[in-house]
Amino acid sequence: MTTMKIAKSLTDEMSYSNRVGVHPQDLDENVKHIFMKTSAGDFCFSLVRETRMPRGTIALSGPQRKWAYVTVGEQVRVTNFSPSSEQRMVCQVVLDAEYIGKTQDTTRVDSDALAREFQQLCAGVVLMRNEPLVMIIPNSSKKLLLNVKSILLSSLDSKSTKESNIGIMNANAGCTFERGEGSSLNLTGKSKGKGVIQTSVINPDWDFDKMGIGGLDNEFSAIFRRAFASRVFPPDIIEQLGMKHVRGILLHGPPGTGKTLLARQIGQMLNARPPKIVNGPQILDKFVGESEANIRKLFAEADEEEKRLGPNSGLHIIIFDEIDAICKQRGSMAGGTPVHDTVVNQLLSKLDGVDQLNNVLVIGMTNRKDMIDDALLRPGRLEVHCEIGLPDESGRQHILRIHTAKLKENEKLGKDVDLKDLASRTENFSGAEIEGLVRTATATAMNRLIQTKGGVHVDTDASEKLQVYKSDFDNALSNDCKPAFGRAADALEGLLTNGIVNWGSPVARALEDCQMLMRQAKFSDRTPLVSALLEGPPSSGKTALAAHIAKNAGFPFVKVLAPSDVVGYNEPAKVHHIKRVFDDAIRSPLSIIVLDDIERLIDYSPLGQRYSNTVLQGVMVLIKRPPPPGHRLFVLATSSRRELLHELDILNSFTAIIHVSNLSRSEQAVKALKEMNLFDDKQCQEFHQKTAGRKLWIGIKKLIASAEMARQAENDYEIPTKLIGLLEDDQALQLPNC
Numbered sequence: 220m221t222t223m224k225i226a227k228s229l230t231d232e233m234s235y236s237n238r239v240g241v242h243p244q245d246l247d248e249n250v251k252h253i254f255m256k257t258s259a260g261d262f263c264f265s266l267v268r269e270t271r272m273p274r275g276t277i278a279l280s281g282p283q284r285k286w287a288y289v290t291v292g293e294q295v296r297v298t299n300f301s302p303s304s305e306q307r308m309v310c311q312v313v314l315d316a317e318y319i320g321k322t323q324d325t326t327r328v329d330s331d332a333l334a335r336e337f338q339q340l341c342a343g344v345v346l347m348r349n350e351p352l353v354m355i356i357p358n359s360s361k362k363l364l365l366n367v368k369s370i371l372l373s374s375l376d377s378k379s380t381k382e383s384n385i386g387i388m389n390a391n392a393g394c395t396f397e398r399g400e401g402s403s404l405n406l407t408g409k410s411k412g413k414g415v416i417q418t419s420v421i422n423p424d425w426d427f428d429k430m431g432i433g434g435l436d437n438e439f440s441a442i443f444r445r446a447f448a449s450r451v452f453p454p455d456i457i458e459q460l461g462m463k464h465v466r467g468i469l470l471h472g473p474p475g476t477g478k479t480l481l482a483r484q485i486g487q488m489l490n491a492r493p494p495k496i497v498n499g500p501q502i503l504d505k506f507v508g509e510s511e512a513n514i515r516k517l518f519a520e521a522d523e524e525e526k527r528l529g530p531n532s533g534l535h536i537i538i539f540d541e542i543d544a545i546c547k548q549r550g551s552m553a554g555g556t557p558v559h560d561t562v563v564n565q566l567l568s569k570l571d572g573v574d575q576l577n578n579v580l581v582i583g584m585t586n587r588k589d590m591i592d593d594a595l596l597r598p599g600r601l602e603v604h605c606e607i608g609l610p611d612e613s614g615r616q617h618i619l620r621i622h623t624a625k626l627k628e629n630e631k632l633g634k635d636v637d638l639k640d641l642a643s644r645t646e647n648f649s650g651a652e653i654e655g656l657v658r659t660a661t662a663t664a665m666n667r668l669i670q671t672k673g674g675v676h677v678d679t680d681a682s683e684k685l686q687v688y689k690s691d692f693d694n695a696l697s698n699d700c701k702p703a704f705g706r707a708a709d710a711l712e713g714l715l716t717n718g719i720v721n722w723g724s725p726v727a728r729a730l731e732d733c734q735m736l737m738r739q740a741k742f743s744d745r746t747p748l749v750s751a752l753l754e755g756p757p758s759s760g761k762t763a764l765a766a767h768i769a770k771n772a773g774f775p776f777v778k779v780l781a782p783s784d785v786v787g788y789n790e791p792a793k794v795h796h797i798k799r800v801f802d803d804a805i806r807s808p809l810s811i812i813v814l815d816d817i818e819r820l821i822d823y824s825p826l827g828q829r830y831s832n833t834v835l836q837g838v839m840v841l842i843k844r845p846p847p848p849g850h851r852l853f854v855l856a857t858s859s860r861r862e863l864l865h866e867l868d869i870l871n872s873f874t875a876i877i878h879v880s881n882l883s884r885s886e887q888a889v890k891a892l893k894e895m896n897l898f899d900d901k902q903c904q905e906f907h908q909k910t911a912g913r914k915l916w917i918g919i920k921k922l923i924a925s926a927e928m929a930r931q932a933e934n935d936y937e938i939p940t941k942l943i944g945l946l947e948d949d950q951a952l953q954l955p956n957c
Contacts, residue, residue, distance in 0.1 A: 221245070221296070223276060223277045225291055226272070227291055228278045228280045233267060233280075237352045237353065239267070239279050241269070242273070243270060245272075250299045251266060252300040254297070257288060258288060259287060264283070264345065265344045285351070302385075302386070302387055307456065308389065309371070309373075309392045310380060310393060311393045312346060312393070312395070314366065316402070317363065317402035318361060318362070322403070324361065324405075327407045328406055329407055330406045332357045333363075333410065335492070336357045337354060338392065341388045342390035342532070343387065344387070345388075346367050348370060352364075352365040370383045396411055435481055435614070438481070438605050439481070445465060445603045446468055446603050465602060466581060468580070468581070469585070469591075469605070470583070470585075471585050472607035474649070475651030476651075477607055478584040479584055481607065496540070497538070498540045499543065502514060502562060503544070511565040514566055518535075518569045521535035521576050521578050532578040534578060536580045538581075539581065539582070539583045539584065540584050545563075546583070546592050547592065548591070563592050563595060571600050583601055588604075609647055613642075615648060616641075619638045619653060631686060633691075636688065637689070641692055644696060645702070647807055648700075660694070664687040668685065704776060704803055704807060710779040711766045714779070715763055717895065719763060723886075741853075748843075748845045748854075750874045750875075751854070751875045752817075753879050755879030759918040761859075761879045762816070764879060765857055769855065775810075776803070776809065777810070778800050785820070790834055794837040805846040808851065810846075810852050812853075813855045814857070815857050816858070818860045820838065821867075822834060843872050856873070882915060882916075885907055887915075892922075906943065914953040925945045926942055929941035
């Protein structure tokens with residue numbers, strides 16, 4: 220405990236800081252707050268050190284001396300005040316405000332501007348209930364006298380709050396201003412009046428339904444843990460720990476999954492300065508140096524406040540949508556201007572350069588994380604990477620509940636609509652696609668009331684009773700709404716025109732092996748990646764077999780990658796397309812990729828044994844690349860050139876190799892013709908009699924095509940003979956004398 224003499228504040232700046240002044244050598248440099256014991260009680264103040272102060276004195280402003288009942292020259296006892304952890308977290312303060320002097324001015328004063336100024340002015344200052352404070356109205360010379368009416372503290376976990384008589388002001392704490400009794404002060408804005416509730420650094424009462432976000436609870440929790448938890452603590456604690464706040468978050472994932480929506484809500488969630496939201500392309504400018512200047516302008520306000528207040532500065536949020544437009548890999552823009560490179564350099568210097576800022580939070584959003592410069596993704600820059608993926612069933616149900624809330628509230632949602640059932644049927648739907656589904660179902664219901672005869676007429680009487688039923692959602696799912704990352708139903712149906720013909724044990728064995736591999740991919744914990752090659756002669760049914768397995772596997776994501784999908788692509792474009800298919804697949808927990816005719820994908824030509832090594836290496840790497848934890852991938856490839864794949868050393872990339880055989884006996888052909896209902900019993904018997912004992916070698920696909928051609932004969936009794944002739948001409952059936 221130290222005895223000191225009361226003195227007046229040396230300058231107006233010292234008075235308006237709402238701190239008391241001491242000489243730097245009078246108290247230990249680690250002392251930031253003191254208790255002053257006077258005849259009227261104990262009073263707590265924060266310190267400002269000034270070398271011009273006489274030794275052994277402590278300077279108080281007029282309002283402070285009046286509040287503590289002390290006079291100039293009076294001796295008081297001073298001791299160190301070390302606030303507890305809870306006292307450091309003021310999340311809300313209510314202040315009575317009035318003009319200093321006899322000012323009678325009814326000019327409107329923006330309470331929100333007052334709140335921002337007070338947050339900066341008193342950040343880190345200890346506040347006590349009924350303490351008088353002084354400040355200047357922003358952009359004015361008028362002075363205000365404030366009185367601390369109430370202090371609300373937040374707990375460490377930000378789960379609860381409580382009233383207190385003392386606390387340390389936080390730069391992000393909420394401020395409410397009330398007009399003092401008898402004052403002419405005219406306050407406007409959200410921070411005015413009784414009952415105004417503002418958030419603390421983190422609002423603990425998040426309601427995802429009201430915010431319009433669904434299915435992102437886990438992602439939001441991860442962002443909070445990595446990026447915001449440190450901002451709950453006071454600046455001096457963070458300084459003692461020697462840590463810096465996270466300054467950047469990257470939200471990436473497929474289109475329509477809620478990245479932009481989540482970023483906007485993060486900006487509103489924090490009690491910070493209003494977020495600056497910019498689209499990446501808006502930064503670019505045709506004039507030299509203007510793009511970099513646009514970046515500097517975004518950080519100018521935060522830069523000025525950081526220099527003025529240091530660690531007590533409030534939080535500034537900058538949101539970049541489509542950040543890949545301005546932060547491409549440096550050096551990747553061949554033949555163009557280096558504007559993208561300099562924009563990246565400017566952004567890096569603001570986040571993690573010599574004059575780095577610690578009071579900013581940059582949130583970037585992109586669908587193409589691979590295009591962003593690697594330096595920007597390192598710790599200290601956009602270090603928190605959060606993938607906003609496709610919602611699971613629980614998330615889809617949550618999103619459906621959000622988008623049908625209005626229908627339900629107004630009794631427009633049919634009672635037969637089961638959101639849980641809809642969630643189970645919308646696998647791989649993004650949040651935007653689910654919103655589109657609800658919109659389409661509603662439009663379908665509205666169309667029932669539109670009459671088109673003799674013009675367009677709406678039955679207004681019936682519209683009051685309009686209901687959106689389950690059948691409307693069924694119609695939308697069947698006809699209009701298909702997920703971008705879903706099952707390739709149309710492609711699979713096109714490959715299964717004739718179904719699977721079980722003409723013998725070779726087919727049954729191949730089917731059984733494929734089913735075993737499918738179950739391994741679906742259930743095995745040790746092999747989340749399973750790949751199989753279906754090899755065999757041309758037209759033996761390999762593609763149909765792969766499509767049959769993929770269709771009946773029950774995997775939510777199925778993609779068919781055929782040579783026809785990349786016709787006209789150059790090598791880099793083809794590799795990019797194949798990689799994008801694999802990248803899309805691993806976003807789903809269960810995925811199947813069918814690589815049809817793999818030798819055609821790698822541009823193989825038997826003339827000169829030519830192929831694309833670039834595509835080959837890309838396919839080999841992607842086939843062996845394991846999916847992320849918790850995801851499973853099954854790759855089915857087909858090929859008619861096993862010996863070629865052996866020479867190219869790609870066979871070792873597959874978990875298993877399954878042989879698909881041609882039909883080799885007359886009995887097998889007869890069974891196939893019967894199962895496909897191509898021949899009747901008499902025709903099958905005749906065909907068998909004429910081909911028994913002869914060598915047969917034909918693929919099922921070729922047999923079906925030849926049988927259909929033979930069925931075009933004018934007389935039914937000619938059909939078996941026509942088929943035999945076609946097989947002989949094609950050398951699939953040897954002549955009797957061979």
